[in-house]
Amino acid sequence: MSSSYNIALNFEDGVTRFIACGAQEKVLDAAFRQRINLPMDCSDGVCGTCKCRAESGDYDLGDDYIEDALTADEAGQRLVLTCQMVPRSDCVIAVPVASTACKTGTxxxxxxxxxxxxxxxxxxxxxxxxxxxxxxxxxxxxxxxxxxxxxxxxxxxxxxxxxxxxxxxxxxxxxxxxxxxxxxxxxxxxxxxxxxxxGSFYLRPVTRPLLFLAGGTGLAPFLSMLETLAVQGCAQPIHMLYGVTRDQDLVMVDRLEDYARRIPGFTFGTCVADAATAHPHQGYVTDHLPPQALYEGDVDVYLCGPPPMVDAVQRHFKAAGIAPASFHYEKFTPTQAAAPVAAAA
CATH class of the missing domain: 2.40.30.10 (Translation factors)
Structure with a gap:
């Protein structure tokens, strides 16, 4: 058993802070020890004020709380009381308040x-x-x-x-x-x-097939995700479609080829929108989405690209009658100075 675990606290305003939590320590206590004041009133499992959602990881909630604070149904949906939660692995916890309300920040x-x-x-x-x-x-x-x-x-x-x-x-x-x-x-x-x-665009626990859609330098976050999956291992199939405007915008394809060797079940395709391209797949990602990669909706979709691309993919899914099990996306533009983007001016 590890002597401590890394706990990622994801706040409502997009800020993420990592804390170390002892193997027998409650998350609320570990956060306070590291000067992050998570919501609480009683700290005894009675009021429910510290209720959050564990998005990944293993943990123990014990039995020192009342059902009015956390019902069995809520516990089954991975809601937790941080005043009672003792981690058994690294965890990601969604905190339903802004970081500033917890006297922390970036x-x-x-x-x-x-x-x-x-x-x-x-x-x-x-x-x-x-x-x-x-x-x-x-x-x-x-x-x-x-x-x-x-x-x-x-x-x-x-x-x-x-x-x-x-x-x-x-x-x-x-x-x-x-x-x-x-x-x-x-x-x-x-x-x-x-x-x-x-940012709230990040890789969740992988429990079903993945579809990654990258536009231009929107490739960046997927390289981070793929490296993580290559190290951790992944039992689910992953398909990526990487679309760009011009031939010269198609960069780091060698990295994707390397991931195809390192990650069993990972495949990818590329396309170029320029009508004058010599690329074998001319057009947009919506023109080259293989139907089998959608698994009739039983798929987690991650999309990062410029707003027109994100909007086009959403329209494509709607027209095809596809509702992915989960759909995470991030838009970026090169003119916004402080937006959550994969590429900026």
Whole structure:
């Protein structure tokens, strides 16, 4: 048995904070010990004020609470009382209040530029070395990165797996964009300030087939998810469709080929929207979605791309009469400075 577990607290405003919880410690006590005031009134399993939802992980609720605080039906739906919950593994807990109400907020940390790789005029991969105490994140989440000398930040999804001391980001090249301009002349060893992690777009426990739909640099969060699945293992089939506007926007396909070798059951396809492309699959992701990858709705769908893509996929599902078991999506645009995006100016 581990001496402690990592507990991810996902707040209603999209902030995620990780805490360490002892193997015999209650989550509420561990949070208070680490200066996060989760909702509570009684701390004795009587009032139900500390009720949250355990989205993943194993735990024990004991029997020191009354049914008025947590009914059997609620417990069956993985609702928990954090004043009674003792984890038996790492867990993800959805907290139904804003982080500010719990006297916490986004973590602040810095990273050192290790490398910047440019993919033609399409994108950059930014690699940052971070200290051992840098916060963890859930695969699919993003962080705000300050642009040196500007007083502004841009938001990017992690493309690396959580826990790595080198964080990576796939960043769209935007001509004369704030971050793009800085990256063009970025030097190894430069410091970047970050706040996060943030976002409700992250990989949930895998209990059914997965369909990943990536648009452009919306590929980034899926690289983080795939690395996590490659390390943890996955018994379910996974299919990805990766669509871009131009041929040169189709980057990191070699990474996907590597994941196809490392993850049994992972397959992927690509498509290019440009009518002049020589790519064998011309068109949008909705033109090339294999019906078998939808499992007649018994599938968890994750989608990250620009708003027109997200809207088109939603219309496609509706027209096809497909209602996925779960549908998680994130829209991004290169003009929003502080939105949860996988690529920004």
């Amino acid at each position: 973590a602040k940390f810095s990273g050192t530029v290790a490398a910047v790789e440019r993919y033609s005029d399409a994108a950059y991969e930014l690699a940052l070395d971070v200290p051992e105490d840098a916060p963890g994140f859930l695969p699919g989440q993003y962080v705000n990165i300050g642009v040196p000398g500007s007083g502004l930040h841009r938001s990017y999804s992690f493309s690396s797996a959580t826990g790595a001391r080198r964080m990576t980001f796939l960043i769209k090249h935007v001509p004369e964009g704030l971050m793009s301009s800085w990256l063009t002349g970025a030097q190894a060893g430069s410091k970047l300030e970050m706040t996060g992690p943030l």
